[in-house]
Amino acid sequence: MIREQQQPASIIKSGTHTIKCYDELGENIDLTTVHSFGEEWKAFHQFEDEEIRKIGDTYFDIVSKDMVGADKIAADFGCGTGRWSKYFHTKVGSVAAIDPSEAVLAAGELLSGIENIHLYKASIDNLPFSDNYFDFGFSLGVLHHIPDTQKAMNACVQKIKPGGHFLVYLYYNLDNRGLLYKTLFSFSNLIRRVVSRMPDTLKRITCNIMAVIFYMPFVLFSRVLKVLGVSKKMRSRVPLHSYENTSFYIIRNDALDRFGTPLEQRFSRHQIQQMMEIAGLNNIIFSEQAPYWHAVGQKK
Ligand SMILES: C[S@@+](CC[C@H](N)C(=O)[O-])C[C@H]1O[C@@H](n2cnc3c(N)ncnc32)[C@H](O)[C@@H]1O
CATH class of the missing domain: 3.40.50.150 (Vaccinia Virus protein VP39)
Known part of the structure; x- marks a missing residue:
């Protein structure tokens, strides 16, 4: 109780x-x-x-x-x-x-x-x-x-x-990452500032598109490297590698979380x-x- x-x-x-x-x-x-x-x-x-x-x-x-x-x-x-x-x-x-x-x-x-x-x-x-x-x-x-x-x-x-x-x-704050990650993040953060101000439905549609064009290329690249036998350590350098085994549903959810939220620190x-x-x-x-x-x- x-x-x-x-x-x-x-x-x-x-x-x-x-x-x-x-x-x-x-x-x-x-x-x-x-x-x-x-x-x-x-x-x-x-x-x-x-x-x-x-x-x-x-x-x-x-x-x-x-x-x-x-x-x-x-x-x-x-x-x-x-x-x-x-x-x-x-x-x-x-x-x-x-x-x-x-x-x-x-x-x-x-x-x-x-x-x-x-x-x-x-x-x-x-x-x-x-x-x-x-x-x-x-x-x-x-x-x-x-x-x-x-x-x-x-x-x-x-x-x-x-x-x-x-x-x-x-x-x-990407303190354990290199320049590529930090540059990609600055870019995505600019997008978040725009997307998070959209009305709810438009925001959801935009984030679904972001999941396809922003997340999936990296996720698929990481999956291909896995199939080719590339080590986990090497694959972990691919941005968004942590989504390698994640369903598209969760990726869409996280895209909405990532780009749709007005306040993040x-x-x-x-x-x-x-x-x-x-x-x-x-x-x-x-x-x-x-x-x-x-x-x-x-x-x-
Ligand atoms: C990214 S979600 C995480 C939800 C959950 N912990 C998870 O990982 O699935 C952030 C959650 O924090 C909640 N939240 C925001 N401000 C809050 C506050 N002042 N007190 C409690 N929860 C808050 C939101 O409503 C939202 O559900």
């Missing part, structure tokens, strides 16, 4: 889930970005279990057995469709999956029938739980979409018990380490594998 500290303003139903809604979102939130994600997750919310497992393994590779267990309560801060809650729920007693966007409705469907996941429509800036409540928290691809990322990370860690753990994935590994320390974490471990950067720390 998960206990909240505040009464919800309303309750909505989706799938087998009852979603508790908290209307007070706080100030540290970008409402245009949240709306954009609501639209994104309405379009993309049907994930195969096998794909969730495969991609989930890459995010949770640094989570060890001692951090989880049936007696532990976890929080998924910025759950979107709840796909990582779905990946993680068997490893703990229960999960609070939290998101301020309409994505929670899609999450209700994706997580239908899973009784140990509880859904909350709420913002990280106004979490309805006591401080030091959760044993484990994760926030994957979320905090860089919030205006003050450090403040948002502090708010998540505040809800973790001393000795508990927090796993975070934040967009990297990027951080170096060093900056993320500092942010985690400021938030009150130590024993910080970074994964050396993509997606960059994801790291786990223990609350002091």
